[in-house]
Amino acid sequence: MTITAKRMEVFRRYWPLLEQLVMKDIKLKYRRSFLGYLWSILNPLMIMGIMMLIFSNMFRFDIENYPVYLIIGQTIYNFVSESTNQAMWSITGNAALMKKTYVPKYIFTLSRITSSFVNMVFALGAMLIVFLICQVRFTIFMLFIPAILVQVYVFALGLGLFLAQGTVFFRDIQYIYSAFLTAWMYATPIFYPISQLPEGLAWLIKHVNPLYSYITQFRTIVLEASFPDGRLILYGMAMSLLMLGVGSWAFMKTQDKFILYI
């Protein structure tokens, strides 16, 4: 049996575990909360409301359909930030289990990213409400949205794998990463238009920040009712695959040593 076939076999065997872990995360998140899953929709709406109040009165960016602009950027950024933060602790947090029984370790990271992804899919409900209120035109191009979400998912998975293995050896990665996330939020045009930035900075963001690609693809479809630029899509996919490659390479290289450090 080749090594790839063997890996697929293991993955198939542990598929039910992935399912169970994702269900567990989702169930536990809203257990004992009165409104339950509704929070997934209410929470982004509330945050968007606050940001809208701040940025349409205090800073006054001249963006058409600002609520729509805002919620798209916010949803994508929140998913990446939340899922990678969760994934960072996926190995150390399951130490007890990994010391007692054999389970492929990436399953834990994959399940964290996936449960955050499911949360984001719930949050798309909030987005839909905003679309309806702001009378966004629904077009055939919207069928491409799942493909954008897959790009973001793959990117977050790669980053999550990288962070998860790093945290096993160096626990202070959490502090570095939380500072990095703040910088990343401001370096992503979530609430401001990229045209506000000086040319050099805008160029840099367009070329090194993959979130720009994902968010812009999404906004082009919804706000301009047209299909996103092919180069933008290609760049987004390339960045996702690159991140996944780097993340899984680092993870595979170090995973046999996890047991000695957790």
Next chain:
Amino acid sequence: MAANEQQQRFEKRLKKRDIGEGMSEKENYAVRVEHAVVRFNMASERIDNLKEYFVKLLKGELMFKEFLALQDVSFQVKKGEAWGIIGTNGSGKSTLLKLICGILKPYKGKVEIQGSIAPLIELGAGFDGDLTARENIYLNGAVLGYNKYFMQEHFDEIVDFAELWNFLDMPIKNYSSGMAARLGFAIATVVRPDILICDEVLAVGDYAFQQKCERRMSEMRDRGTTLLYVSHSIDSVKSVCDHALWLDHGTVRMKGDVERVGDAYMEMLR
């Protein structure tokens, strides 16, 4: 440094032995451990953050003090045999079991397993305290690699064995350790695994349940399951096993018939 030299000499020895080994009877073995070495880092202070790592790196104080938990351990278990693993505390018994389960990877040497393994290293290791027992049965089953339908089929059997019908919808954090262990044992032994690995798990639970567990284990043995059993009680090992492996500071001191090895071990203790 001395450890390093020892390591090299040892590697040479490994190479010599690997040549000319017959592989014809390979199929009859459930577990084959060949010259396995497990290495840990025993640095006086563990570095677990980047800041310290760079400080030590700059000062040139980064060191790796190795500790071999298992050194050149070899043994073969034929299908259907029951092996007891004995030795004093820290002799590497649990390390060996973890190696066989695949939790640890050998630093040198080889471990080959034929068939499915049910590890009973700690019962209920996969339980999540916030979930109910019902949910945990499915979760723990998935940890062992069984799907939902399989668990549904065997659900009643598991709860019957654990005798927990009245507490199914209670979060498991409210369970006593004995109750959780009962559930863990029931889940882990619901199928007939080819290889059963037990690490002193039966010490928890009341006498009646211990009897029940031992009955189930001997039932499995009758149906041809291979058993690896760790216990500090020689009497228990002698009653359950037919072979024994005596580990001493990470090396094999003696292996073979359980009576002979057990008696020699008791002799040493005295």
